[in-house]
Amino acid sequence: MKDSDFVRRIIGILTEARQMQVLLEEDPERQDISGDNVRALLNETMPTIEFPADASPGEIGEALSLQLSPVIERLTGAFSLIFLQLADLHDAGRTDVTSADILQDLALRADELWPGEEDGGV
Known part of the structure; x- marks a missing residue:
């Protein structure tokens, strides 16, 4: 997955989270709010984890760490970059654009x- 595709999924997660917040603000008793879309977008960023069938718990933990660390770093980086873009506009006192406008522009x-470049693992 290219960095830009990765960032778009993070923007999708943020957009979906905002929509869920709006719906709950309108009706805090809503029962039909689900994180399924957020979960699906997050799962798209995750690699398929592979380890030997006879791996020990320690080997499984090490495999998980080695294979998930790059994705966690990319998640952290993407969220940070998007946050910084939003924060810069907020701190500049921009009231002519919404956070949704900014996320759409970034996407x-x-x-x-x-x-x-394309990352073959994710």
């Missing part, structure tokens, strides 16, 4: 802003 410009 549209993701290839330009994060042109990273």
Whole structure:
């Protein structure tokens, strides 16, 4: 997955989380709110974890750590970059755009802003 695709999924997670918040603010008793879309977007960023069938618990833990660490680093980086973009506009006192506008703009410009190469593992 390219860096820009990864960032778009994070933007999707943030957008979906905001939509869930809006729905709950409108009706705190709603029972039909689900994190399924957020979970699906997050799962798209995760690699298939592989380890030998006869692996010990320690070997499984090490395999998980080695294979998930790069994804966790990318998640942290993407969330941080998006947060910084939102924070910069907020701190500049911009009231002419919403956070949704900013996220949409970042998603549209993701290839330009994060042109990273394809990562075969994710």
